[in-house]
Amino acid sequence: MLKVMLINDGEGRVVSLRRVLAEAGVQIVAEVEPSKGLADVIRQVAPDLVLIDTDAPGRDTLEDVCVASEHSARPVVMFTGESTRETIRAALNAGVAAYVVGEVPASRIQSLLEVAMERFAVERERREELSETRRRLADRQWIDRAKGILAKMRNISEDEAYKMLRERAMQSQRRLGDVAKEMVELTDWMKP
Numbered sequence: 001m002l003k004v005m006l007i008n009d010g011e012g013r014v015v016s017l018r019r020v021l022a023e024a025g026v027q028i029v030a031e032v033e034p035s036k037g038l039a040d041v042i043r044q045v046a047p048d049l050v051l052i053d054t055d056a057p058g059r060d061t062l063e064d065v066c067v068a069s070e071h072s073a074r075p076v077v078m079f080t081g082e083s084t085r086e087t088i089r090a091a092l093n094a095g096v097a098a099y100v101v102g103e104v105p106a107s108r109i110q111s112l113l114e115v116a117m118e119r120f121a122v123e124r125e126r127r128e129e130l131s132e133t134r135r136r137l138a139d140r141q142w143i144d145r146a147k148g149i150l151a152k153m154r155n156i157s158e159d160e161a162y163k164m165l166r167e168r169a170m171q172s173q174r175r176l177g178d179v180a181k182e183m184v185e186l187t188d189w190m191k192p
Contacts, residue, residue: 002113005047006031007038009054009061016103017053017079023106026113038064042072049113052078052096062094075120077113079104097123139177146180149187 004021006028008014021028030045032038034052042050050068054061068076075097080087083101091099098116143165150161165183169176 002026002049002110003029003047004049004051004113005029005042005045007034007050007052007061008032009034009052009058013079013081013103014053017051020104020106020109021051024109026109034061034064036064038068039072042068042074047074049117050074050076052076052080054078054080055082062090068095073124075116077116135177139175139180142177142180142184146183149184 002025004026006014006017006021008031018028029047030041032041035041050072052061068074076095077098077100078091078096079100081101088099097120098112100112104112143162146165147158147161150156150164151158154161154164156164165180166176169179172179
């Protein structure tokens with residue numbers, strides 16, 4: 001059984017949403033109003049999903065969702081009556097996995113929530129891949145700079161400089177990129 005936390009932002013359709021969720025076998029483990037400490041509340045409640053019921057999502061609600069999404073690692077589904085392109089875009093940019101306009105029958109709610117969970121997982125995986133790619137690129141840049149500095153200082157080839165960096169990383173049990181960055185920053189600091 002899916003456990004959800006319901007954020008009630010305004011009048012919305014919260015009564016009918018509660019009924020539909022109950023009919024679909026979805027358990028509401030908490031119901032709260034939007035707040036700045038939303039990420040902490042989500043962490044404490046530990047729902048499978050976060051649902052927001054709102055008439056029209058305001059900027060504050062979207063900011064709270066964005067912060068909560070970054071820190072709670074839970075998919076967010078927004079149920080609303082607002083269907084403007086700008087609002088939808090803002091909600092998706094804030095981390096909403098599914099943006100639902102209007103009523104949803106109980107027979108469809110389970111599949112809608114499962115799709116939102118899968119979309120969230122795919123997006124999270126993409127963000128992690130992008131972050132790892134950026135880290136590797138930054139490491140490569142630090143390593144290339146460090147090799148150049150070592151090669152020039154020691155009058156050795158860049159291959160030899162790379163071996164020295166790698167040995168230093170292994171000896172200190174640190175990542176090669178971190179060792180290279182530290183060396184470059186120290187060298188830059190020591191320049192007159």
